[in-house]
Amino acid sequence: MNSKMKSICEYDAPYPEIRVERKNPNYARMLSLAYAGPDSELTTILSYLYGNKVCTGKMPASLSDMLKYIAKVEMRHLDMLGELIMLLGGDPRFASGPRCHVGINTAMLNYQTDTAMVLRNAIAGEEGAVRLYNELIRAIDDRYIREILKRIIKDEEHHIKLFREMAGTSMYNGR
Ligand SMILES: [Fe+2]
Ligand SMILES: [Fe+2]
Numbered sequence: 273m274n275s276k277m278k279s280i281c282e283y284d285a286p287y288p289e290i291r292v293e294r295k296n297p298n299y300a301r302m303l304s305l306a307y308a309g310p311d312s313e314l315t316t317i318l319s320y321l322y323g324n325k326v327c328t329g330k331m332p333a334s335l336s337d338m339l340k341y342i343a344k345v346e347m348r349h350l351d352m353l354g355e356l357i358m359l360l361g362g363d364p365r366f367a368s369g370p371r372c373h374v375g376i377n378t379a380m381l382n383y384q385t386d387t388a389m390v391l392r393n394a395i396a397g398e399e400g401a402v403r404l405y406n407e408l409i410r411a412i413d414d415r416y417i418r419e420i421l422k423r424i425i426k427d428e429e430h431h432i433k434l435f436r437e438m439a440g441t442s443m444y445n446g447r
Pocket of ligand 1: 313345346349401424428
């Protein structure tokens with residue numbers, strides 16, 4: 273295990289306690305988009321684990337490990353969202369949509385094998401995650417959930433920085 277890379281991938285700040293002001297199944301349905309929608313924590317985890325496999329042995333050398341460790345951080349996000357969905361009175365099944373009836377379609381995942389494309393998709397995905405969490409913060413009037421989502425955004429911004437730095441260095445080592 274590359275413990276240095278693992279610690280680099282983790283943003284150094286505690287997570288707030290997982291709690292809600294009160295039950296609200298409508299908020300649970302809104303969170304399901306970030307939990308298991310088409311561009312969610314769940315699809316990100318799967319895309320990064322795929323990237324981890326196909327980037328093994330390719331340049332930049334630490335990209336494969338970075339994808340795995342960031343996938344673990346995304347799993348923490350997935351878990352926190354699932355806990356919130358439960359506390360709000362929702363169903364933490366891996367589905368999204370107005371009735372939480374749309375399961376993920378793994379054919380829609382990012383299956384790029386070119387490291388430059390993997391990095392480009394990762395950066396775009398993380399930026400999309402920040403946008404989605406900011407929209408959820410505006411729409412969800414619950415101070416505890418807002419604090420948790422703000423903390424998740426710190427992680428996603430950290431991931432953008434890490435992927436951008438790696439994309440920058442890959443220009444010099446021929447990927
Ligand atoms: Fe995440
Ligand atoms: Fe992320």
